[in-house]
Amino acid sequence: MRKTYLAYLIVAALATLPWVVGGRYVFHVATMITIMIPLALSLNLMLKVGQLSLAQAAFMGIGAYGAVLLTMRLDFPPMLSVFAGGLLAAATAAICGPVFLRIKGVYFALLTFAFGQIVNLVFQEWTSLFGGNSGIYGIPKLSVFGMRFSTTQHYYLFGLVFCAVCYVALRLLERSEIGRIFQALKEDETLSRSLGSNALAWRVAAFVGSALIAGIAGGIYGFYIGFLSPDAFTFWLSVDLIVMNVVGGATSVLGPVLGAIFIVPLPEFLREARAFQLLIYGVVLIIFLVLIKDGLVTLFERRKPG
Amino acid sequence: MVYQMLMNGALAGLIYVIMALGFTMIFGIMRIVNFAHGEFYMIGAFVVLLLFGSLGLPFFAAVLAGGVAAAVLGMVLERLLFRRLVHDEMPGMIMSLAVAIILKSLGLITFGPAEHTVPRPFTGTWQAFGAVAPWDRTVVAICALIILAIFYLFLKHSRLGLAMKAVAQDPETASLMGVKSGQIYRAAFGVACLLAGLAGALMAPIYNVGPYMGEMPMLKAFVVVILGGLGSILGAVVGGLLLGLSEAFLSTLLSPLAALIASFAMVLIVVIVRPNGLLGRTAR
Amino acid sequence: MKNLLDVRGLSKRFGGLTAVSDISFSMKRGEIFGIIGPNGAGKTTLFNVIAGQHKASAGGVTFDERDISGYSSDAIARLGIGRTFQAVTVFKSETVAENLRRANVLRRRHNPLAVRSAAASEDRFRAVASFIGLGDHLDGVAGDLAYGLQKLLGVGMAMLIEPKLLLMDEPAAGLNPSEKREAGTLIRRLRDELGISILLIEHDMPLVMDVCDRILVMSQGAKVALDTPSEIKRDSRVIDAYLGDDYDFA
Numbered sequence: 065m066r067k068t069y070l071a072y073l074i075v076a077a078l079a080t081l082p083w084v085v086g087g088r089y090v091f092h093v094a095t096m097i098t099i100m101i102p103l104a105l106s107l108n109l110m111l112k113v114g115q116l117s118l119a120q121a122a123f124m125g126i127g128a129y130g131a132v133l134l135t136m137r138l139d140f141p142p143m144l145s146v147f148a149g150g151l152l153a154a155a156t157a158a159i160c161g162p163v164f165l166r167i168k169g170v171y172f173a174l175l176t177f178a179f180g181q182i183v184n185l186v187f188q189e190w191t192s193l194f195g196g197n198s199g200i201y202g203i204p205k206l207s208v209f210g211m212r213f214s215t216t217q218h219y220y221l222f223g224l225v226f227c228a229v230c231y232v233a234l235r236l237l238e239r240s241e242i243g244r245i246f247q248a249l250k251e252d253e254t255l256s257r258s259l260g261s262n263a264l265a266w267r268v269a270a271f272v273g274s275a276l277i278a279g280i281a282g283g284i285y286g287f288y289i290g291f292l293s294p295d296a297f298t299f300w301l302s303v304d305l306i307v308m309n310v311v312g313g314a315t316s317v318l319g320p321v322l323g324a325i326f327i328v329p330l331p332e333f334l335r336e337a338r339a340f341q342l343l344i345y346g347v348v349l350i351i352f353l354v355l356i357k358d359g360l361v362t363l364f365e366r367r368k369p370g
Numbered sequence: 371m372v373y374q375m376l377m378n379g380a381l382a383g384l385i386y387v388i389m390a391l392g393f394t395m396i397f398g399i400m401r402i403v404n405f406a407h408g409e410f411y412m413i414g415a416f417v418v419l420l421l422f423g424s425l426g427l428p429f430f431a432a433v434l435a436g437g438v439a440a441a442v443l444g445m446v447l448e449r450l451l452f453r454r455l456v457h458d459e460m461p462g463m464i465m466s467l468a469v470a471i472i473l474k475s476l477g478l479i480t481f482g483p484a485e486h487t488v489p490r491p492f493t494g495t496w497q498a499f500g501a502v503a504p505w506d507r508t509v510v511a512i513c514a515l516i517i518l519a520i521f522y523l524f525l526k527h528s529r530l531g532l533a534m535k536a537v538a539q540d541p542e543t544a545s546l547m548g549v550k551s552g553q554i555y556r557a558a559f560g561v562a563c564l565l566a567g568l569a570g571a572l573m574a575p576i577y578n579v580g581p582y583m584g585e586m587p588m589l590k591a592f593v594v595v596i597l598g599g600l601g602s603i604l605g606a607v608v609g610g611l612l613l614g615l616s617e618a619f620l621s622t623l624l625s626p627l628a629a630l631i632a633s634f635a636m637v638l639i640v641v642i643v644r645p646n647g648l649l650g651r652t653a654r
Numbered sequence: 655m656k657n658l659l660d661v662r663g664l665s666k667r668f669g670g671l672t673a674v675s676d677i678s679f680s681m682k683r684g685e686i687f688g689i690i691g692p693n694g695a696g697k698t699t700l701f702n703v704i705a706g707q708h709k710a711s712a713g714g715v716t717f718d719e720r721d722i723s724g725y726s727s728d729a730i731a732r733l734g735i736g737r738t739f740q741a742v743t744v745f746k747s748e749t750v751a752e753n754l755r756r757a758n759v760l761r762r763r764h765n766p767l768a769v770r771s772a773a774a775s776e777d778r779f780r781a782v783a784s785f786i787g788l789g790d791h792l793d794g795v796a797g798d799l800a801y802g803l804q805k806l807l808g809v810g811m812a813m814l815i816e817p818k819l820l821l822m823d824e825p826a827a828g829l830n831p832s833e834k835r836e837a838g839t840l841i842r843r844l845r846d847e848l849g850i851s852i853l854l855i856e857h858d859m860p861l862v863m864d865v866c867d868r869i870l871v872m873s874q875g876a877k878v879a880l881d882t883p884s885e886i887k888r889d890s891r892v893i894d895a896y897l898g899d900d901y902d903f904a
Contacts, residue, residue: 116460163638170403170459170600174592175641181589182634189627241759242766248745248756255743258705259757260731260815265765299585303467310464339483342475349468350451353461 071318071364078325079224082217091216097328098223099285102230103301104308104320106277109234111314112243113270114250115168118302119176120278122183123153125297127279128286129187129194132203135287142206146283153279154272161268168253168267180299187294199293206287219288226284227321230277234317246270307345311352313359322360373501375618381507383614384514388569389587390594390606391521392562398538398601399558402452402462407591408584409473410440410563414570415579416481419488422574429491433513433571440567441560448559456555477581485578510572517568518607521561525603530557538601596637599646656719658683658819658851659704664713666696666703673699675875676713681819686845686852688866688883690859692895696875697855698740701821704853705737706730718818732764736817740824740855742804746797750788750807753796754779757811779814786810786840802833809840819851820844826858834861841865863887871895 082094103124110117131149134140140148164175187194194200206213206222213219237243245266248256253263286292304327305320312323327348331341352359389411396404414436422432447469455462492505525531536544537554545551569587577583594613598605613633620629659681666674674696681687689697702708704715706727714723722730731737745753758779762768783789786806791799796807805825812820825841826834838861844850856862862869863883871878871886873895879886886892 116463163642167641170397170401170463171596171641173403173463174596174600175637178589178592178596178634178637181585182631185627185630189625241763244752244756244759245763248760251745251747252743254707254727255739255745255811256756256760257726257728258731258737258739258743259811260728260761260764262726262728262765265767269766300471303471306464306467339475339478342471342478346468346470346472346475349464349471353465353468354451354454 067364068318071322071361075321075325082220088216091220093329093332095216095220095223095288097324098220098227099281099288100304100308100328101227101321101324102277102281104305104312104324105230105234105317106274106281107302107305108309108314108317108320109237109270109274109277111309112238112246112250113267114253115165115267115270116173116306117176117271117274118173118299119157119180119183120274120305121297121299121301122180123157123275123278124282124285124301125183125187125294126153126156126275127282128292128297129200129282130279131283132200132286132292133193135204136200136202142204142287143208146206146280146287149283149286150276150280153282154276157272157275158268161271162264165264165267165271177299180302184294184298187297194294195292197293197295199291201291203287203290203292205290206284213287216288219284223284223288226280231317231321238317304345307349309359310349311359313361315358316361318364319359319361326360371622373499375622376615377501377503378622379615379618380611381503381511381614382618383611384511384518385569385573385587386590386594386614387607387610388514388517388565389591390598390610391518391603392565393588393591394595394598394601394603394606395534395538395558396562397595398603399534400452400462400555401457401459402455403459403466404562405463405466405588406447406470406473407562407566408586408588409470409477410444410566410584411570411573411587412477412579412581412584413440413443413473414567414572415488415574415583416477417567418571418574419481419486419579422491423486423488423579429575433568436571436574437564437568440570441564444563445556445560448556452559453552453555456551474581474584481579481581483581485580485583487578488575490575506576510576513572514569517565521565524561530554534558534561593633593637597640657681657716658685658718659853660716661704662714662716664700664703664715665711666699666708667711672875674703677870677872677875677877678713679870679877679880681851681853683818684845684849684851685867686841686854686865688862688869689853689855689872690857690862690869691872691878694874695872697872698823699875700872701737701823701853701855704730705735705821728764731815731817732761734816734818735821736812736815736819736850737821738805738808738812738823738825740827742801742808744796744804744807744811746795748796749792750783750794750796750799751779751792753807754783754792754810754814757814761815779810782810782813785813785843787836802829805829805837806840809844813844813848813850817850819853821853821855823855824857825854826856826861834858837861838865 082090103120107117107120127149130152131145134145134148135142160179164172188197213222245261249261249263249266257263308323308327309320311326312321313319330344389407393404393407396402417436417439418432421427421435422429451465451469452462455465490506492509495502495504496508525535533549534554534557537549537551590613594606594609597612598609616636617629617633620632657680661677661679664674664677665672677700689700691697699708703710706725706729710723714721716722717733717735720733722733745756783792786809788803788806788810791803796804799807826837829837841852841854842865845852854866866883868880868882869886870880871892878895879889879892881889
């Protein structure tokens with residue numbers, strides 16, 4: 065277990081790296097990592113109940129558009145909008161979840177895929193509200209207690225805080241009775257239900273929680289980037305999140321964190337060509353699926369026996 | 371008007387059926403959800419773009435080559451990557467995503483992000499019952515029907531087809547009866563990718579050709595397969611035609627987006643009422 | 655007092671196949687009720703329908719004066735019907751203690767909004783472990799235990815939901831003779847000491863004849879006979895139903 069602390073130490077050291085290296089661009093990449101970590105964790109939460117959700121990008125989009133529009137159209141304070149956007153995504157999950165999660169496994173993955181595509185099409189086609197493919201411009205900056213987030217550093221710090229909150233929350237969840245329930249549902253649902261557990265309700269709860277996290281991350285992204293268009297929230301973002309979980313190791317909460325830290329900066333070395341980014345993602349994914357099945361986290365954690 | 375919509379719906383539906391058949395077959399036999407199915411469609415189209423569009427070979431030869439190229443690639447990938455994950459749903463699904471990303475990126479690298487047009491091999495229209503049908507779409511529909519007929523005969527009468535059906539229905543008994551599963555997996559993947567490649571190749575002159583072209587047919591195949599029941603051949607046929615027709619009516623009467631949302635709503639209703647699809651096997 | 659369980663005209667069809675056809679019977683409180691019949695008679699399907707895993711094609715079930723037809727399996731479990739499975743079903747990679755803890759938690763926090771009841775103690779599982787005789791194996795990994803002990807663990811987990819009725823699917827299958835005797839003793843103790851009524855599917859005739867108050871005989875999904883063990887042994891219809899099977903009516 066001591067090795068886990070080594071991982072924490074490395075992550076903490078990496079978190080301070082942008083100040084060491086400096087530069088606006090480094091802070092930008094670091095901020096993107098702090099936005100992707102909660103998203104990767106939100107997918108991890110669904111994997112904990114044994115379900116692969118391809119709707120995380122859609123929930124991020126709902127949170128982002130929701131938050132930004134609340135501020136731009138209804139004059140909500142930006143910080144309030146971020147959380148309201150998260151709640152909007154969670155509410156969507158709460159409405160869809162009981163239907164989606166009646167069926168499990170492959171069907172759930174396919175349904176969430178279709179859901180994600182439809183949500184994205186709505187962003188594209190409902191131009192009067194979402195601005196269509198040309199998007200939404202002129203998004204104001206975030207502010208907290210009257211302090212305006214004027215530089216990338218501010219967003220980075222805020223992102224770090226949100227990451228830490230998500231990580232600690234999921235760690236506590238994993239160690240609590242709920243973690244035990246999730247593990248039981250994932251391992252043997254028939255047995256768990258014969259012991260009285262309402263599997264559907266628990267899966268919906270996980271889905272709502274994961275949508276909340278993804279939605280808030282979306283809101284932060286919206287105010288940080290200052291421009292929203294549908295292609296930031298496609299199915300391929302959900303795929304990126306899967307890549308992060310597989311590369312980092314989905315069995316642990318630390319896994320997706322490591323995965324995001326590893327994966328997000330990768331395309332920055334190849335910024336010119338989206339095509340080569342995809343190629344590298346694909347190759348990395350296959351390497352991990354075939355050779356390093358439990359992900360980077362195995363470097364730091366002992367495997368449980370059995 | 372109604373005939374027009376019926377005709378459009380049937381044309382679209384036939385392509386959906388071909389896409390969905392391969393997708394559902396891979397799942398039925400290997401329990402792998404192939405997210406790369408749309409990319410095999412793309413490969414078929416790219417081959418037509420090259421052979422017919424650029425080199426000027428006969429259209430049908432190019433279509434056939436497109437199907438074969440997709441099939442060969444499918445069989446190679448099956449052996450290298452998918453065989454080890456048979457019946458392991460989650461990793462199988464993720465592996466197919468990896469393959470989809472790689473094929474799409476190779477498409478992007480080779481052909482660029484822009485869409486290319488393929489010249490139309492058939493032009494003009496014909497009329498019946500007051501409906502106007504363009505010849506190119508009609509030829510696609512006829513080819514689709516021929517492909518479906520051959521596929522049906524293959525499943526019904528060939529040894530390989532019968533063995534594939536046996537494995538899909540009951541893998542254990544089939545293996546007891548001496549069916550070699552490895553061979554069946556290769557065949558299933560090959561045939562499924564052949565179908566997807568042919569569909570993409572046939573559609574190349576009708577829609578534009580580009581690296582993202584596979585996404586919409588794949589989404590449609592998913593919808594069809596959930597409607598009809600994952601793993602059900604008849605379900606894919608019924609679901610595909612149902613989706614094609616309902617889309618044709620709704621997109622004419624309302625809008626294409628409304629049609630898509632309606633088809634999604636249809637899927638949700640099916641999920642609630644019959645979780646295994648309209649024609650899916652009931653779980654025991 | 656009213657019956658504990660009323661099964662009324664229950665049928666289950668899969669496609670064209672009728673697995674259970676028009677089965678009716680009632681169980682009194684405190685009864686040990688056996689179901690026997692050749693393989694494929696539909697006994698396990700009947701269990702699955704009663705426990706809510708399958709929806710009945712026709713008929714209904716009343717438990718504890720409540721119509722539970724169409725209830726989900728977890729709701730039925732919460733109302734007080736526990737079950738064990740034919741193949742051992744435990745969380746194989748976890749310890750015995752963890753298995754029992756899970757059973758404890760799954761019932762107590764059956765949904766995300768369920769309030770923790772103060773009465774349910776964390777350590778309740780220890781009492782259950784010693785009742786089923788696994789007190790010394792708490793740290794053993796469930797999958798590594800002997801087959802018989804895994805089956806006992808399954809019973810212990812079902813006990814933790816505090817059932818009024820326990821459905822046991824072939825608890826003695828795969829056990830050696832002395833373990834079978836112990837299984838019989840355990841079934842009686844569940845009823846006598848804890849007041850749990852038992853619905854039992856079992857192929858081991860001496861055990862069934864020994865512990866059951868009444869027995870339902872099924873063949874090809876249908877009811878053949880329903881009577882006390884001594885009458886069942888004499889019933890020619892029952893012997894016919896088993897013809898061709900090597901069953902020993904000792």
